[in-house]
Amino acid sequence: MIKKRLNIRMSGLGGQGAVTAAHVMAMAANKDGKFSISNPFFGAEKRMAPAESYCRIGIERIYDRGELVFPDVIEVFHPQVITMGKSYTMPFYSGIKEGGVVIINSDMPLLSDEDVQRLKDLHVALFYIAGTEIALEIAGTELSTNMTMIGSVAGITQCVSMDALDQALQERFGKKFVASGGTASLDEAIKKKFAKKEMLLAKNLATMKRAYELGVEWAEKNHVELRVGNPAVAA
Amino acid sequence: MNKMNQTSQMMTGNLAAAWGARLADVDYIPGFPITPQTEIVETLSKWCDSGEVNARFVTLDSEHSMMTAAGAAAATGARVFTATSSQGLLHAFEVLYTVAGWRVPFVLVNVSRALASPITLEPDHNDVLAARDSGFLQIHAETCQEVLDSILMAYRIAEDPRVCLPAMVNLDGFYLSFTREPVIVPDPQAVKTFLPPFRPAHLGFKGSAPRALGPAVFGGSVYSYFRHQMHLAAMNGLQVHEEAAVEFERLFGRRYGLVEAYKLDDAEDVLVMTNAFASKGKAAVDAARAEGKRVGLLRLRVIRPWPAEAIRQALQGRRAVAVLDQNLAPGQGGILYQEIAACLYHGAQRPRALCSFIGGLGGKNISEGEFRSVFEQTAEAGARGTGIGPVLLYTEGEHREMEQLQYLAHDLKTGK
Numbered sequence: 001m002i003k004k005r006l007n008i009r010m011s012g013l014g015g016q017g018a019v020t021a022a023h024v025m026a027m028a029a030n031k032d033g034k035f036s037i038s039n040p041f042f043g044a045e046k047r048m049a050p051a052e053s054y055c056r057i058g059i060e061r062i063y064d065r066g067e068l069v070f071p072d073v074i075e076v077f078h079p080q081v082i083t084m085g086k087s088y089t090m091p092f093y094s095g096i097k098e099g100g101v102v103i104i105n106s107d108m109p110l111l112s113d114e115d116v117q118r119l120k121d122l123h124v125a126l127f128y129i130a131g132t133e134i135a136l137e138i139a140g141t142e143l144s145t146n147m148t149m150i151g152s153v154a155g156i157t158q159c160v161s162m163d164a165l166d167q168a169l170q171e172r173f174g175k176k177f178v179a180s181g182g183t184a185s186l187d188e189a190i191k192k193k194f195a196k197k198e199m200l201l202a203k204n205l206a207t208m209k210r211a212y213e214l215g216v217e218w219a220e221k222n223h224v225e226l227r228v229g230n231p232a233v234a235a
Numbered sequence: 236m237n238k239m240n241q242t243s244q245m246m247t248g249n250l251a252a253a254w255g256a257r258l259a260d261v262d263y264i265p266g267f268p269i270t271p272q273t274e275i276v277e278t279l280s281k282w283c284d285s286g287e288v289n290a291r292f293v294t295l296d297s298e299h300s301m302m303t304a305a306g307a308a309a310a311t312g313a314r315v316f317t318a319t320s321s322q323g324l325l326h327a328f329e330v331l332y333t334v335a336g337w338r339v340p341f342v343l344v345n346v347s348r349a350l351a352s353p354i355t356l357e358p359d360h361n362d363v364l365a366a367r368d369s370g371f372l373q374i375h376a377e378t379c380q381e382v383l384d385s386i387l388m389a390y391r392i393a394e395d396p397r398v399c400l401p402a403m404v405n406l407d408g409f410y411l412s413f414t415r416e417p418v419i420v421p422d423p424q425a426v427k428t429f430l431p432p433f434r435p436a437h438l439g440f441k442g443s444a445p446r447a448l449g450p451a452v453f454g455g456s457v458y459s460y461f462r463h464q465m466h467l468a469a470m471n472g473l474q475v476h477e478e479a480a481v482e483f484e485r486l487f488g489r490r491y492g493l494v495e496a497y498k499l500d501d502a503e504d505v506l507v508m509t510n511a512f513a514s515k516g517k518a519a520v521d522a523a524r525a526e527g528k529r530v531g532l533l534r535l536r537v538i539r540p541w542p543a544e545a546i547r548q549a550l551q552g553r554r555a556v557a558v559l560d561q562n563l564a565p566g567q568g569g570i571l572y573q574e575i576a577a578c579l580y581h582g583a584q585r586p587r588a589l590c591s592f593i594g595g596l597g598g599k600n601i602s603e604g605e606f607r608s609v610f611e612q613t614a615e616a617g618a619r620g621t622g623i624g625p626v627l628l629y630t631e632g633e634h635r636e637m638e639q640l641q642y643l644a645h646d647l648k649t650g651k
Contacts, residue, residue: 026415027245036245039414043356045270063518065511066410067600 001099002229005058006159009068010149011087012077015047017146020172021077022053024150027168028160029057034228037062041088050086057159057228070095072226073157075149076104077131083110093119100124101226103152105131105145125224127156127215134210139203147204148211155215159228162212166205173201246418248411249274251379252344252404254418255386256316257288258426259342262433263313264292265304270356271408272320272346279316290316302327305341306334309401310448311440314390314433315341320408321348321362328366334401335370335465337448339438340393341401342386343371347510348408349597357598358407360510360562364538364570370465372402372472373538375509377495379418382406384489387421391430391479397471399437409598410511425486472540493542495534496549498524502531503554504613505586507575509535512561512595519606530610535571543578550579555588555617557609560625561595568625569593588616591624602630 008025012018019040026038035058042051054068067088074093080086082104089095093102093115102119104110107130111119119126131148135141154160175197219225246254252275256264264283266276283292295301298319309315319327324345345366347358360375367373374389376382382404389402406412452458476493484490497517499505508516513534523530533549535542550556556579560569567573572591579585590613594601605628616623 023245023415030243030245030417035417037414037416038245039409041409062416063514063521065414065514066598069600069602 001225002227002231003072004060004228004231005056005062006073006157006226006228007068007071007097008055008057008073008075008153008159009071010053010055010075010077011081011092012051012053012146013047013080013086014042014045014049014051016051016077017143018051018077018149019053021146021150022055024165024168024172025055025057025153025160027171028154028164029055031164031167032160034059034160035062037065039066041067048080048086050081050088052088059228059230070097072097072100073153074100074102075153076102076106077145077149079104079106079110091115093124096122096124098122098124099226101127101153101156101224103127103129103149103156105129105149107133125222127152127218129211129214131211135207138207138210139200144204144207147208151208151211152215155212155217156219156224157226157228162209165208169201169205169208173197173204243417243419245415246379247274247413247415248376248379248382248406249346249413250278251383251418252318252386252406253278253282254420255344255383255404256342257282258383258421258423259314259316259387259390259430260427260432261288261290261314261316263305263308263315264290265295265301265308265315265317266292267295267298267301267319267323269298269320269323271348271412272318272323272344274412275318275344275346298323298327299330302330302334302343305343306330306337306339306401309334309339309341310337310438312433312435312438316344317341318344318346320346321350324362324366325350328369331366331369331371333449336461338399338465338468339401339448340390340399340433340435342389342393343401343403344382344386345403345405346408346412347405355597357409358511358561359596359598360405360560360570363403363405364562366403367539367570370400370469371539372398372400372469373405374402375405375536375538376411377511377513377534377536379411379414379416380489381491382411383418383420384483384487384491387426387430388476388479388483388491390433392472392475394433394435395471395475396436398468398475399435400465400468400472405510407511414511421487429482429486469540472537473542476537491536493537493545494549495536497532497534499531499533499549501529503529504610504617505531505533505550505553505556506609506613507533507535507550507556507558507571508561509538509571510561512559512601515601516559516606519603519610522603523607523610528610528614541574541578546575546578547582550575550586551582551584553586555590555613555622556586557590557592557613559592559594559601559609561593563593563596572624586617587620588613589622590616590626591622592626592628594628599633601628605630
């Protein structure tokens with residue numbers, strides 16, 4: 001299915017980087033020459049509380065704003081979104097469009113038979129990714145879980161390119177080294193800090209890339225085709 | 236495809252506001268945090284610390300003090316920027332009127348957030364519209380780009396000797412404040428052409444020549460004189476805005492009107508909205524047009540001074556007009572509805588029906604279905620020739636949810 005716009009809803013918990021993930025996606029889409037807009041929603045800003053973010057990517061100017069009620073893709077960053085109902089919408093997949101995709105970060109299935117059936121009835125494809133495990137394995141920190149969520153949705157839908165994601169990550173987190181103008185030892189310390197940052201960036205990118213590849217592979221195997229583009233041209 | 240791609244950055248409305256202050260080369264920034272505005276003063280404090288902004292950043296103990304400091308600094312001839320939101324704006328209320336009376340130009344950004352009680356963080360416009368009679372000019376922005384651009388325009392208009400009043404730029408909490416969309420950062424050199432350094436003839440500080448601003452006057456005639464002057468100066472803002480808009484377009488290629496007309500040319504019914512939700516309104520206009528309805532949208536941008544003539548021009552001869560107020564004056568209805576009704580009264584070709592809708596309170600979504608209902612009810616009113624309202628928008632689903640909450644609360648109370 002080729003659509004003029006792809007609406008992505010990211011449901012996570014405070015501290016997981018769902019807001020950052022939507023931001024990086026929107027930046028990448030902008031770099032790819034598409035229109036995009038991202039925004040978060042949360043109540044009190046605290047860790048492990050429900051936090052949602054939305055990213056809209058399209059080929060035409062986007063007039064829609066705010067809460068995303070009818071997403072094409074839902075990404076669940078944490079099992080508790082489902083198991084403990086830490087979501088602003090119940091069930092977490094409410095509003096999902098027919099032919100959509102649900103991506104869940106979990107190393108085991110979480111949905112009841114009833115939920116699975118309801119998603120099936122809507123022709124919604126369900127993808128589990130062990131995002132936190134991948135983050136721990138490649139980046140050495142579960143903080144990189146959001147990179148796997150970015151990578152997987154990009155891999156499955158091709159809504160943004162890996163190249164643009166790389167650029168977006170650099171822009172968001174990379175900083176050029178500037179000599180302090182102070183002592184040599186101070187410069188050395190700053191250099192070390194930047195070297196560490198560079199390394200972190202590389203690890204995050206690798207994490208994202210791994211999830212991207214998993215997404216591509218899964219989409220091909222399961223014939224999931226959800227793309228952003230001009231349906232008229234495609235037809 | 237997106238032509239702005241080369242030079243635009245994905246930026247929140249808050250960051251765009253901070254960029255506006257930075258490009259305006261402000262001298263003094265008094266700050267106090269409040270969600271969802273905090274990112275603005277946070278960013279500016281960082282830039283002041285790193286030297287990217289050459290201004291004095293001061294944290295105050297409250298918005299009341301903050302606004303006093305802003306007005307006092309502007310009275311010395313400094314270019315001043317500050318920002319607040321919601322309860323913070325209300326806390327500064329006494330001072331808003333006071334500093335406007337001092338006739339000191341500066342820019343205050345308000346990030347709209349609905350007022351307590353109950354408490355929420357999301358936007359509606361009861362906060363900013365409560366300040367509509369304070370003497371501050373008001374520009375309400377729809378996009379992050381417009382936030383940045385409007386701050387530059389606000390300085391130019393406020394500092395014009397024909398105006399000399401403080402100005403407020405409004406953006407919606409969450410819907411703009413935390414929303415990232417492409418923003419072009421104007422060239423700093425071009426901004427200097429648009430907005431030369433602030434050199435007011437009537438303001439400044441000299442120890443050997445002390446002055447008083449806004450002293451006590453009795454009997455009413457002196458008071459009336461100065462208040463009349465404020466009104467006339469604010470009205471001058473209409474012309475000054477147009478001049479600024481022409482120059483802004485010449486330098487930056489973007490044109491801002493007092494109001495914005497969206498697909499109005501052949502529209503028989505018109506929806507009137509403000510701020511970020513107007514984007515949703517535009518999408519709804521497109522959807523209705525796809526079904527063959529001849530509808531359009533008028534977005535109010537400059538709220539003070541009130542552009543009565545521009546509004547009349549845009550609305551005259553229409554079958555019906557719906558004003559969608561994202562505010563509620565309890566016991567009255569929609570605030571902007573009243574102002575629009577007043578300015579249409581004297582028009583010869585006023586619309587056959589004027590309808591009032593209240594929506595988006597506390598950031599409540601306005602769904603496609605609600606917009607469709609607004610257009611349908613407005614068309615019917617137009618055919619009938621009598622207006623309706625205020626209609627309080629609330630969906631069946633929302634009502635059901637609310638009932639569930641009430642059942643829960645009742646059970647908890649009665650211990651069942």
